[in-house]
Amino acid sequence: MTDxxxxxxxxHAEQVPVVSDADxxxxxxxxxxxxxxxxxxxNGAKVTLVERYHHLGGMASGGMVLVLDDMVNxxxxxxxxxxxxxxxxxxxxxxxxxxxPSEDCLTNWEMWQKWSRWGCIDFRKQGMPQPIVHxxxxxxxxxxxxxxxxxxxADIELRTHSWFSEALVEDNLVTGVIVQTKLGRQAIRAxxxxxxxxxxxxxxxxxxxxxxxxxxxxxxxxxxxVDTARxxxxxxxxxxxxxxxxxxxxxxxxxxxxxxWLKTPLPGVVWCNCPHMPGYDGMSPEHMVEAEFEGRGRMMxxxxxxxxxxxxxxxxKMLGAAEQMGIRQTRMLQGEYxxxxxxxxxxxxxxxxxxxxxxxxxxYRALLPKGIDNLIVAGRHYSVESEAQxxxxxxxxxxxxxxxxxxxxxxxxxxxxxxxDVDVKAIxxxxxxxxxxxxxxxxxxxxxxxxxDA
Ligand SMILES: Cc1cc2nc3c(=O)[nH]c(=O)nc-3n(C[C@H](O)[C@H](O)[C@H](O)COP(=O)(O)OP(=O)(O)OC[C@H]3O[C@@H](n4cnc5c(N)ncnc54)[C@H](O)[C@@H]3O)c2cc1C
Numbered sequence: 001m002t003d004x005x006x007x008x009x010x011x012h013a014e015q016v017p018v019v020s021d022a023d024x025x026x027x028x029x030x031x032x033x034x035x036x037x038x039x040x041x042x043n044g045a046k047v048t049l050v051e052r053y054h055h056l057g058g059m060a061s062g063g064m065v066l067v068l069d070d071m072v073n074x075x076x077x078x079x080x081x082x083x084x085x086x087x088x089x090x091x092x093x094x095x096x097x098x099x100x101p102s103e104d105c106l107t108n109w110e111m112w113q114k115w116s117r118w119g120c121i122d123f124r125k126q127g128m129p130q131p132i133v134h135x136x137x138x139x140x141x142x143x144x145x146x147x148x149x150x151x152x153x154a155d156i157e158l159r160t161h162s163w164f165s166e167a168l169v170e171d172n173l174v175t176g177v178i179v180q181t182k183l184g185r186q187a188i189r190a191x192x193x194x195x196x197x198x199x200x201x202x203x204x205x206x207x208x209x210x211x212x213x214x215x216x217x218x219x220x221x222x223x224x225x226v227d228t229a230r231x232x233x234x235x236x237x238x239x240x241x242x243x244x245x246x247x248x249x250x251x252x253x254x255x256x257x258x259x260x261w262l263k264t265p266l267p268g269v270v271w272c273n274c275p276h277m278p279g280y281d282g283m284s285p286e287h288m289v290e291a292e293f294e295g296r297g298r299m300m301x302x303x304x305x306x307x308x309x310x311x312x313x314x315x316x317k318m319l320g321a322a323e324q325m326g327i328r329q330t331r332m333l334q335g336e337y338x339x340x341x342x343x344x345x346x347x348x349x350x351x352x353x354x355x356x357x358x359x360x361x362x363x364y365r366a367l368l369p370k371g372i373d374n375l376i377v378a379g380r381h382y383s384v385e386s387e388a389q390x391x392x393x394x395x396x397x398x399x400x401x402x403x404x405x406x407x408x409x410x411x412x413x414x415x416x417x418x419x420x421d422v423d424v425k426a427i428x429x430x431x432x433x434x435x436x437x438x439x440x441x442x443x444x445x446x447x448x449x450x451x452x453d454a
Contacts, residue, residue, distance in 0.1 A: 016178055016187045018060055020157060022048035025177065025190035025410045027164045031395045032402035033196030034147050035083045039313025040194070041154035043430070046414055048188055049156050050179055052163040055323070056147035058198060060395050061140040064220045064322035066264055066271045067119035068136040070358040070394035073443055076105050078134055079356040080396035082436025083403045087146060088136050096142025098265050100132050107131040113236055115230065119262040119271075124358075139265045162186065164197060165207040172207050174375045192409040192419070193375045196402060199283055200331035200381040208369035209334040213386030216255070216276040218326035219295030223303065224319040226270045228263055231312025245309055250274075253302040260302075269319060272299070282327035282388020283293030291325060328380070328393065335383035336420065337365035346392045349446040352424045353439030354404035354431065357397025361439040361446070364424050374420035378405040403436050 019063035027039040028050035037049040059065045068088065071080045078085075091097035100115045115121070120135040151158050162179040168187070169175070176189035195202035200210050235242045250256050255276030262271045275298045280287045299321065306313035306401070339362065350363035366383040367376050377383070378401040380393040407430045411422045431438035441447055 010164070014185070016185045018189060019050045019186045020159065020188040022046055022157065022188065022190045023189055023413055024048070024192045024194065024406075025050065026194040027177065027202050027246040028058065028196035028197055028198060028379070029158075029160075030196060030198055030379060030398070031060050032198075032405075033058070033194065034150065035399040035402030036194045036196055036378050036406040036409075037156050038083060038150050038154045039403045039434070040409050041156050041406075042434075043407060043410030045192075046412050047154070047156045048190065049151065049158050050162050050164060050177070050188065051158070051169040053323070054160050055144045056151070056160075057140065057143045059324065059326065061143040061147075062269070062322060062324035063326050064140050065273070065395065066138055066140060067262065068138065068394075068396050069119070069123070069134065071396045072122070072133045073359040074354045074445055076102065076134065077443060079358060079437050079439075082400065082431065082434050084396045084399045085435065087399070090146040090149065091136070091138050091142050094138035094142045094145060096146070096265055098134050098138075098263075099134060099136040100363045102134070105132050106132060113232070117232060117259065117263050119259070121202050123258060133157065134412065137262065137264055141175070142265075150213065159188070161248075164201050167193075167202050169206050172371055172373050174372060176200070177202065191374065192412060194402075194405050194409060195375060195377045195381070196379050198327070198330070198380050200333055200377065203333055203369050203372070203375060203377055204331055206369070206372055206375060208372060208375070210331045211334055211386065212331050213329045214279075214281065215329040215388065215390060216278050217280045217282055217291050217328065218274060218276060219292065219299065219321050220271065220273050220326050221299045221321040222264065222269055222271055222314070223261070223306075223316045224269050224317040225315045225317050226261075226268050227312040227315070228268065228270065229312075231310065234311040249302060249305055249310065252298075252305045254298050274302075275299070282325070282330045288325055295325075296321065329386065329389055332380070332386065332389055333369055333383040335366060335370060335377070336368040337363050337383060339363070339366050339384040339388050339392065340384070341385055341388040341391065344388045346447045347445055348438070349442040349448045354408070354424065354427050355397070355400035356437050356439040357392055357394065357400065359443070359445060360392060361442070362392075362397070362401060364427065366406070367401060367408070368420050372388050373420070374412070376408055376419050378402040378406045400436060403434065404431060404438065407431060407434070
């Protein structure tokens, strides 16, 4: 799809106006970046937060990814807390979050029928019914509002409509960045930089090592005027007929997880986390154009099929596709430590764990590029193998990484030291003080073999 580039032009050197001078500059206001900015600001730093779009939230709002999951270890131990929990509370207060009370977090058919269509299941567990766990169905517009509230409350300088384009590097420091705006190129200087772009834009521009991976991409969408009670009644009262129709629907859309529609906090509005489209490079404009055509075509096909065939969907209408293409994996840092699939699967504990997701632990070193002293990454592009990233990239763990990164940059500023020299125990202690679980104390099912742990 992408022709190899054959010709180049040379641009001239220019003077770029400096529009902001920050202690901490965060690029990307998705789940990881927002958490990093809030955490750094609450720890006393002057923070500038840069985002290319008008809205905050990244995949969680513009990408319309509408269930928070991977928050729970065995025994219903919630491992992503801190800013994640605060965010959920704020969403709930705005009527923008639905989740099972702890007494409903059980493994039985009654709870399955009550909660599975909210997406509140442990979808990684084999066997049916899957356990009902603490997961949260949320509204994307509420996510945008809560993000803005947090930014305003933490007195963060927000610069939207600003597209990061280049890191300014002197020796082993990122001294600032250039962003592209409608007013032309602008410079932002900073003492510490957090790359939360999801695609490692800043770290790769600064010369950090990375790998490029690929996973399915998805233009998710929502349908309105769905009679969800009727659709659920049909599913449970006519299981064989339902299975047949559901198989056909999944063929029409061309790839979906176990459930292709889920309920949302808005009555009659369902979220469709599909289609699965393999083979696209999430950073290539040409590929994204192709994916846009393909995704839109498939979703309209599914709508037509559902209206004609599936009870409850007779009056369904297209509410709209996500503003952003759903990109799961592109560049990933290869930093001071690279998290492996085995680390995630075996629940390997690290003495320098600073945050958690589900049952796994993230070492501080996996947020740090080699050879750059004042840059840290947070989110889906952290230092990880491609297969391990597929298991460790959900929204709450990315937020916990952001919260830890925010603490780390504040500590580095206080100590006037390189990020890799920050006292990890001090980060862990501050995470606990913020109500977050840094993973310093391994849970009973952790694999402990780090010599420092022994
Ligand atoms: C289709 C799909 C379904 C998913 N389903 C789930 C699910 O059910 N539950 C779950 O928890 N997770 C799910 N995920 C995973 C999850 O959404 C992401 O891994 C998570 O949002 C990553 O957060 P992040 O902050 O690292 O990156 P992102 O959410 O990608 O945020 C990055 C932010 O940086 C901004 N940005 C990027 N480049 C620039 C630039 N050059 N200049 C300025 N700003 C920039 C973006 O606009 C964005 O706001 C899903 C992902 C996809 C794609």
